[in-house]
Amino acid sequence: MRALVWHGKEDIRCDTVTDPGIEDPRDAIVKVTSCAICGSDLHLFHNFIPGMLPGDIMGHEMMGEVVDVGHGMDGKLKKGDRIVVPFTIICGQCEQCKRGNFSVCETTNRKRHLADKVFGHSTAGLFGYTHLTGGYPGGQAEYLRVPFADTTHIKIPEGISDEQALFLGDIFPTGWQAAVQCDIEPTDTVAIWGCGPVGQMAIRSALLLGANQVIAIDCVPERLSMAEAGGATTINFESESVVERLNELTDGKGPEKCIDATGMESHVMASQPDTLLDRAKQMLMLESDRPHVLREMIYVCRPGGVISIPGVYSGLSDHVPMGALMNKGLTVRSGQTHVNRWTDDLLRRIEEGQIDPSFVITHTVDLAQGPEMYKVFRDKRDSCVKVVLKP
Amino acid sequence: MYYVANIMRSKGDPKIVRSGPSSIEPADRLARALGWLSIGLGAMEVLAPRRITRALGMRGSEGLVRAYGFRELFSGVMSLSVDKNAGMWSRVAGDGLDAATLLSGFRYDNPKKHNVTLALLMVGGIACLDYKAAQQTAPRSPARGGRRRLYTDRSGFPKGIEAARSSAKALLSRTAVGAS
Ligand SMILES: NC(=O)c1ccc[n+]([C@@H]2O[C@H](COP(=O)([O-])OP(=O)(O)OC[C@H]3O[C@@H](n4cnc5c(N)ncnc54)[C@H](O)[C@@H]3O)[C@@H](O)[C@H]2O)c1
Ligand SMILES: [Zn+2]
Ligand SMILES: [Zn+2]
Numbered sequence: 001m002r003a004l005v006w007h008g009k010e011d012i013r014c015d016t017v018t019d020p021g022i023e024d025p026r027d028a029i030v031k032v033t034s035c036a037i038c039g040s041d042l043h044l045f046h047n048f049i050p051g052m053l054p055g056d057i058m059g060h061e062m063m064g065e066v067v068d069v070g071h072g073m074d075g076k077l078k079k080g081d082r083i084v085v086p087f088t089i090i091c092g093q094c095e096q097c098k099r100g101n102f103s104v105c106e107t108t109n110r111k112r113h114l115a116d117k118v119f120g121h122s123t124a125g126l127f128g129y130t131h132l133t134g135g136y137p138g139g140q141a142e143y144l145r146v147p148f149a150d151t152t153h154i155k156i157p158e159g160i161s162d163e164q165a166l167f168l169g170d171i172f173p174t175g176w177q178a179a180v181q182c183d184i185e186p187t188d189t190v191a192i193w194g195c196g197p198v199g200q201m202a203i204r205s206a207l208l209l210g211a212n213q214v215i216a217i218d219c220v221p222e223r224l225s226m227a228e229a230g231g232a233t234t235i236n237f238e239s240e241s242v243v244e245r246l247n248e249l250t251d252g253k254g255p256e257k258c259i260d261a262t263g264m265e266s267h268v269m270a271s272q273p274d275t276l277l278d279r280a281k282q283m284l285m286l287e288s289d290r291p292h293v294l295r296e297m298i299y300v301c302r303p304g305g306v307i308s309i310p311g312v313y314s315g316l317s318d319h320v321p322m323g324a325l326m327n328k329g330l331t332v333r334s335g336q337t338h339v340n341r342w343t344d345d346l347l348r349r350i351e352e353g354q355i356d357p358s359f360v361i362t363h364t365v366d367l368a369q370g371p372e373m374y375k376v377f378r379d380k381r382d383s384c385v386k387v388v389l390k391p
Numbered sequence: 392m393y394y395v396a397n398i399m400r401s402k403g404d405p406k407i408v409r410s411g412p413s414s415i416e417p418a419d420r421l422a423r424a425l426g427w428l429s430i431g432l433g434a435m436e437v438l439a440p441r442r443i444t445r446a447l448g449m450r451g452s453e454g455l456v457r458a459y460g461f462r463e464l465f466s467g468v469m470s471l472s473v474d475k476n477a478g479m480w481s482r483v484a485g486d487g488l489d490a491a492t493l494l495s496g497f498r499y500d501n502p503k504k505h506n507v508t509l510a511l512l513m514v515g516g517i518a519c520l521d522y523k524a525a526q527q528t529a530p531r532s533p534a535r536g537g538r539r540r541l542y543t544d545r546s547g548f549p550k551g552i553e554a555a556r557s558s559a560k561a562l563l564s565r566t567a568v569g570a571s
Contacts, residue, residue: 135400
């Protein structure tokens, strides 16, 4: 089959690889009908997250048709079912899964010993996302083996298109969880850093959860225009001071709730000298992340507020102002998304026509164009916001 | 490397049969090669500056050569990183410095004048490559004032934004009533 394969930093190829097969009674094989490139894939493309090996298949946003199942499905999944595959692999039986903390499932990371060493305790297995999270082959491919498939799936009813359903596997619940973690109250201002796909979903989620005001921050005009279309007031950080504007828009008090939908690769620019220093330190391997957004959020957030971090950080961040964080009494909430905790509700909202996540798609291309599209998405060329690949 | 990687992989995981075209372009490869050249040269300048000054008849400049070595190392690291374009431009600037310094050693009383000439020729040649790579790896992000598609019609709410807002308000007031 064809698949997008990681060969090294900035080196992704559309290779021919061997087909996956059933290895365990709880496995299913999915014929992928649509998959997407995520902002997290860019961190891997840049080799900023350790633990990729040449030959790893990329991709953790995918959906398709079940073409084979193991004999341990218990009737929960059968051939012919149409499913979205959540990026977090879940057993459904461990203590964390029972609590709904799916992204920290205790069973599914098959390289637990690595994660135990690096993070102290292992988290869930993820598709196409380094050997720290199990080294499972990803879904930017024609076929995907889904381990623990009896629990790791979201069934999609007829009448909902691939484009509407696909993002249930990652960015939609990610934006949603980011907003839910803010415990939004009707008087709240929610500020969101980053208007990439995750930021766009967070904007819509904050609105659906009843925020009084949503403010979105980025520097890419077309992404800002999309944020505005979704009901946000926008700030372009290249031409305006984020802190000043946020204070202006909140009577000088700062937003109650802040969401970091940017992550470890904050934009590097001379007017934000900390980002230059972070970048230099990253090159010399003295720091793994560029936490400019974290610093800004902690500084501008209203005392007693919440900092919600869906953006991915990989390791060590320097000069995070713990003094301000502690003295202002801020709450920090973060995590890889507990996808299946939210998807029943979100699927219902899509069916009811409350929201249609396909608004974010700007490019749909054949899988073979994947390697090029990584660069188009990374460079925000051709007004790109979200790429869908068709295997 | 693939062999080692495959040992780390589980048995059933797909393995590469045939490789397709890469996202890496020739200019990226050139930048990478020049980056490694920087690292090699830098290491030599830092570790054995005297060999270089002796060959060029420029004794006494060891400190300078060593400093240039650190510069080369940093350019190299930058050229091998995602910001290779900055690395290439730093190499172009470095080539200028190298050439100026070599020119200062190009005196009639320097017995190693022919070595200096050779070195100057080499720097010139490499500078051409650096310049070419710098131009070809320029960031492709769209220009600031460039033509862009705007997405003002993509609210994501099929029933409109106001409907989304009011249904959220209704829900919030319902839960508030439920809670009291
Ligand atoms: N927690 C999860 O489970 C989860 C799931 C999916 C994605 N993510 C992470 O979410 C983040 C965003 O993903 P995405 O797909 O939207 O990626 P993206 O790269 O398309 O979006 C990031 C956006 O942030 C903007 N940005 C950069 N620096 C900024 C700054 N200083 N202030 C404001 N905006 C800035 C960029 O211009 C870009 O538009 C990534 O880190 C990704 O890894 C997390
Ligand atoms: Zn993702
Ligand atoms: Zn579990």
